[in-house]
Amino acid sequence: MNVTVRPGPKSLHQADFCAEIHAAAFAGAGIRAWSAGEFSELLDRPFSLLISAPGGILLAGIIDEDAEILTFAVHPSKQKQGLGAALLKVLMDHCRCRKVTKCILEVANNNYAAVKMYERFSFKQIGVRKNYFQTGRGFVSALVMEKSFLNDSDLA
Numbered sequence: 001m002n003v004t005v006r007p008g009p010k011s012l013h014q015a016d017f018c019a020e021i022h023a024a025a026f027a028g029a030g031i032r033a034w035s036a037g038e039f040s041e042l043l044d045r046p047f048s049l050l051i052s053a054p055g056g057i058l059l060a061g062i063i064d065e066d067a068e069i070l071t072f073a074v075h076p077s078k079q080k081q082g083l084g085a086a087l088l089k090v091l092m093d094h095c096r097c098r099k100v101t102k103c104i105l106e107v108a109n110n111n112y113a114a115v116k117m118y119e120r121f122s123f124k125q126i127g128v129r130k131n132y133f134q135t136g137r138g139f140v141s142a143l144v145m146e147k148s149f150l151n152d153s154d155l156a
């Protein structure tokens with residue numbers, strides 16, 4: 001699998017690519033697609049880390065010892081083939097290299113596939129944000145999940 005890890009400057013093409021994957025992946029959940037302009041701005045930030053492969057993107061922020069998954073999407077035509085897990089594994093390895101102590105994220109509480117994947121990578125629920133995501137069908141609460149890299153013994 002051809003995975004690209006990109007900190008720092010981005011190309012216009014990259015922001016377009018992210019927006020296209022994000023729109024396709026989140027359409028089913030009724031979540032607003034992030035525009036290429038929004039991705040462009042995020043990619044410009046010094047803490048941003050984009051992990052991408054044909055059909056998938058994972059955008060994270062890493063500041064000192066803390067990492068956060070900002071968005072994560074696999075095109076519907078490429079889902080359930082191991083791509084999401086591969087991208088997340090690259091992020092986990094990157095966190096270990098950067099001596100990150102914890103990685104957090106927010107995920108819709110009805111997003112069974114994503115929650116299951118994060119649990120597979122030893123993320124644990126540490127909180128709930130009520131009515132956090134606005135969807136076309138109303139508000140959905142978010143689970144806040146965290147993976148600690150302290151005493152990190154798993155290989156995921």
Ligand SMILES: CC(C)(COP(=O)(O)OP(=O)(O)OC[C@H]1O[C@@H](n2cnc3c(N)ncnc32)[C@H](O)[C@@H]1OP(=O)(O)O)[C@@H](O)C(=O)NCCC(=O)NCCS
Pocket residue numbers: 025026072073074075078079080081082083084085086105106107108111112113114116117118120
């Ligand atoms: C969540 C998402 C990124 C997973 O990507 P993917 O490439 O389909 O995931 P993988 O094929 O690598 O599967 C990894 C694990 O995720 C879980 N998983 C993925 N799809 C699943 C599904 N439809 N039902 C249940 N579990 C699922 C499983 O634990 C799976 O491991 P397994 O195959 O050993 O059982 C993808 O479904 C997606 O883009 N969804 C829409 C956007 C989204 O929800 N992003 C996350 C927001 S926080």
